[in-house]
Amino acid sequence: MEYFLQQLINxxxxxSIYALVAIGYTMVYGIIGMINFAHxxxxxxxxxxxxxxxxxxxxxxxxxxxxxxxxxxxxxxxxTALYGWTVxxxxxxxxxxxxxxxxxxxxxxxxxFLQNYVQIAQGARVxxxxxxxTGAHVLMDSGKFVVQxxxxxxxxxxxxxxxxxxxxxxxxxxxxGRDMRACEQDLKxxxxxGVNTDRTISxxxxxxxxxxxVAGIMYLLYYGAIDFFVGFVAGVKAFTAAVLGGIGSxxxxxxxxxxxxxxxxxxxxYFSSEYKDVAAFSILILVLIFMPTGILGRPEVEKV
Amino acid sequence: MxxxxxxxxxxxxxxxxxxxxxxxxxxxxATVVAFGLFSLMLGLLTQPGPSGQLTISExxxxxxxxxxxxxxxRFLVAIFTRSLRVPLISRLISPKLSTSFxxxxxxxxxxxxxxxLVVPVLFYSNRYLLDLAIxxxxxxxxxxxxxxxxxxxxxxxxxxxxxxxxxxYSYALLAxxxxxxxxxxxxxxGILASFWGIMLGFPVLRLRGxxxxxxxxxxGEIIRIVITNxxxxxxxxxxxxxxPRPSFFGIPFTSDPEGFAALFHLEFTPTHRVVFLYYLILAxxxxxxxxxxxxxxxxxxxAWEALREDEIACRSLGVxxxxxxxxxxxxxxxxxxxxxxxxxxxxGFISPESFVFMESALVLAxxxxxxxxxxxxxxxxxxxxxxxxxxxxxxxQFRMLIFGAAMVGIMVWRPRGLVATRTPSVYLEKKKDIPxxxxxxxxx
Numbered sequence: 001m002e003y004f005l006q007q008l009i010n011x012x013x014x015x016s017i018y019a020l021v022a023i024g025y026t027m028v029y030g031i032i033g034m035i036n037f038a039h040x041x042x043x044x045x046x047x048x049x050x051x052x053x054x055x056x057x058x059x060x061x062x063x064x065x066x067x068x069x070x071x072x073x074x075x076x077x078x079x080t081a082l083y084g085w086t087v088x089x090x091x092x093x094x095x096x097x098x099x100x101x102x103x104x105x106x107x108x109x110x111x112x113f114l115q116n117y118v119q120i121a122q123g124a125r126v127x128x129x130x131x132x133x134t135g136a137h138v139l140m141d142s143g144k145f146v147v148q149x150x151x152x153x154x155x156x157x158x159x160x161x162x163x164x165x166x167x168x169x170x171x172x173x174x175x176x177g178r179d180m181r182a183c184e185q186d187l188k189x190x191x192x193x194g195v196n197t198d199r200t201i202s203x204x205x206x207x208x209x210x211x212x213x214v215a216g217i218m219y220l221l222y223y224g225a226i227d228f229f230v231g232f233v234a235g236v237k238a239f240t241a242a243v244l245g246g247i248g249s250x251x252x253x254x255x256x257x258x259x260x261x262x263x264x265x266x267x268x269x270y271f272s273s274e275y276k277d278v279a280a281f282s283i284l285i286l287v288l289i290f291m292p293t294g295i296l297g298r299p300e301v302e303k304v
Numbered sequence: 305m306x307x308x309x310x311x312x313x314x315x316x317x318x319x320x321x322x323x324x325x326x327x328x329x330x331x332x333x334a335t336v337v338a339f340g341l342f343s344l345m346l347g348l349l350t351q352p353g354p355s356g357q358l359t360i361s362e363x364x365x366x367x368x369x370x371x372x373x374x375x376x377x378r379f380l381v382a383i384f385t386r387s388l389r390v391p392l393i394s395r396l397i398s399p400k401l402s403t404s405f406x407x408x409x410x411x412x413x414x415x416x417x418x419x420x421l422v423v424p425v426l427f428y429s430n431r432y433l434l435d436l437a438i439x440x441x442x443x444x445x446x447x448x449x450x451x452x453x454x455x456x457x458x459x460x461x462x463x464x465x466x467x468x469x470x471x472x473y474s475y476a477l478l479a480x481x482x483x484x485x486x487x488x489x490x491x492x493x494g495i496l497a498s499f500w501g502i503m504l505g506f507p508v509l510r511l512r513g514x515x516x517x518x519x520x521x522x523x524g525e526i527i528r529i530v531i532t533n534x535x536x537x538x539x540x541x542x543x544x545x546x547x548p549r550p551s552f553f554g555i556p557f558t559s560d561p562e563g564f565a566a567l568f569h570l571e572f573t574p575t576h577r578v579v580f581l582y583y584l585i586l587a588x589x590x591x592x593x594x595x596x597x598x599x600x601x602x603x604x605x606x607a608w609e610a611l612r613e614d615e616i617a618c619r620s621l622g623v624x625x626x627x628x629x630x631x632x633x634x635x636x637x638x639x640x641x642x643x644x645x646x647x648x649x650x651x652g653f654i655s656p657e658s659f660v661f662m663e664s665a666l667v668l669a670x671x672x673x674x675x676x677x678x679x680x681x682x683x684x685x686x687x688x689x690x691x692x693x694x695x696x697x698x699x700x701q702f703r704m705l706i707f708g709a710a711m712v713g714i715m716v717w718r719p720r721g722l723v724a725t726r727t728p729s730v731y732l733e734k735k736k737d738i739p740x741x742x743x744x745x746x747x748x
Binding site: 033034035045048049051052053055056058059075078079082083086090091094095098099101102103104105106108109110111112113114115116117118119120121122123125127128129130232236239240243274275277278281282284285288289292 | 337340341343344345346348349350351352357358359360460462507508510511514515517518519521522523525526529530533661662665668669672701702704705707708709710711712713714715716719
């Protein structure tokens with residue numbers, strides 16, 4: 001029971017990270033119907049930028065951890081958003097109206113490019129950071145097993161919840177959110193009634209990248225290490241989360257992210273940790289076969 | 305999508321005179337963006353310090369140089385495309401290159417084939433070139449196999465390397481555990497790989513393009529993870545070594561009196577085996593090519609191409625889409641299986657590291673660059689791509705960077721690849737090429 005509870009907490013933390021990345025996939029798919037394969041690598045770039053920014057702040061003498069974390073959050077979100085914007089501008093915008101698979105292939109190229117760019121710029125070794133947020137609360141102690149909720153887990157879950165609420169509010173009640181929903185329903189029609197579709201799509205990428213950057217920071221803090229390759233597997237899992245929740249649906253992405261986090265954690269805890277990626281990938285395949293619209297997705301109508 | 309164009313101010317107003325000011329403005333904006341992108345990533349370097357903790361150091365020179373490169377590059381692009389109205393490279397070369405490529409094809413294909421046949425004679429003493437040629441042919445074969453799935457049937461398969469792995473491991477395990485010869489294992493490996501293709505294909509082929517791509521990617525990863533972790537069966541991350549080398553129809557390439565050299569009264573050299581391997585993979589690749597060309601003229605091949613163009617129309621006309629997709633998948637997988645067992649016998653050692661996603665991406669890039677559907681285009685693309693890789697051998701690090709950028713570049717400038725035109729396999733009176741513009745229109 002205690003073990004289960006502990007795994008539940010770990011799973012929710014991991015799931016929060018996946019959920020933040022999954023939002024980027026689901027938004028882009030919802031609006032322009034492409035799988036932004038490079039999104040996982042944007043997440044990795046966000047983590048790296050946070051790492052560099054943090055070390056830079058330390059070097060110029062900002063040592064108070066809360067202040068440093070806040071500044072790192074801002075810097076990493078802004079710069080990663082810029083990466084998201086640039087990637088869209090260079091690799092996806094010229095391809096609008098090209099054949100169906102072109103953006104996906106371009107995105108794969110972008111993903112390879114970003115991985116190697118970071119590898120060349122910062123080296124291939126795993127970069128590790130000493131734990132910044134320490135301390136834990138003991139929730140339950142049965143003598144044999146102690147259930148802990150660490151402060152970092154609290155930070156991750158709280159930040160994710162706040163961002164999700166903020167983001168849901170943005171989509172439902174701001175001008176930009178309305179534009180985004182309009183584009184999602186019908187890009188051409190939205191353009192006809194005066195929505196600046198190019199700008200909306202750009203902003204979608206910017207917001208998705210900013211959220212991925214937060215996920216990258218959380219990943220860095222939680223695991224204390226990052227390397228240039230983490231984006232690939234994390235990206236596929238976050239995409240799985242988006243598909244599981246129903247691609248195109250925001251609550252779906254959040255739900256899917258949490259579910260994937262939980263499934264992965266429980267699988268590692270009770271079966272085998274070597275095959276945890278297999279578990280996540282198998283879920284992707286099973287969901288797509290038996291429930292292609294996901295849990296909260298709308299069925300897709302095939303048009304001629 | 306033409307509705308969206310007026311939103312882009314740059315395409316609306318085209319300045320005819322030399323607009324240096326505008327170009328400088330563009331370049332300045334690009335430089336500011338680049339500063340944002342590069343300031344942390346290139347300007348600072350994180351390195352483990354003496355105590356093992358990460359330390360940070362500045363790299364102002366690298367940052368400034370990269371910013372200057374961006375500024376000058378963007379300035380030149382702006383000047384050339386906006387002011388001087390020099391058409392983009394793509395527009396300059398695409399129609400001409402395409403038609404001349406078509407005209408060349410009649411001569412180029414036999415010429416290339418003839419050259420391929422005499423490569424071992426010309427470069428007999430150059431072991432390095434022979435090895436490279438074998439590598440190019442292996443990838444050509446893989447790309448021709450994937451071309452059936454992606455180019456003809458229009459199914460994006462990102463896990464193609466899984467079938468390559470199945471072929472390689474089938475040969476390695478069958479040959480090591482049961483002592484079967486290469487010629488027995490080759491068809492078995494192909495059958496096993498296509499069996500896996502059908503197993504994967506059966507449930508997932510109802511999916512649409514992008515979903516299919518991700519599922520095949522996941523499948524490829526699953527196969528690799530299972531191979532890595534199933535230690536007793538596959539040797540895990542250490543791989544399998546000591547895989548039997550191929551023999552000349554039973555005669556081994558050794559220096560024994562029973563060996564190839566002694567029997568044919570030649571002086572023993574290891575090159576015999578390399579040359580044999582070269583002709584082996586050439587033959588396998590040519591079989592792949594010939595089968596594809598023949599299949600395109602059979603009903604199944606036509607069904608593949610029809611499926612690529614319009615799935616709904618296909619279904620309305622009574623084409624069994626599931627079977628059509630399955631055969632494409634299984635055929636493609638079978639050739640990957642052949643190539644895999646060739647790979648295993650050539651290397652003598654295989655490990656999961658040879659079957660990562662990057663291999664799938666590389667083969668896919670070759671198919672895409674070749675023009676998705678053109679046999680000659682794919683062969684030339686394999687030559688260009690692997691040749692390019694070899695040129696950058698000394699810049700190991702930058703190889704994949706350029707590869708990724710090239711993939712984006714191809715999509716942006718020449719999404720139809722080198723050979724953008726299509727030759728229909730069925731025609732009324734005269735064989736007529738379908739120009740690139742129409743091909744492009746058809747696939748939106």
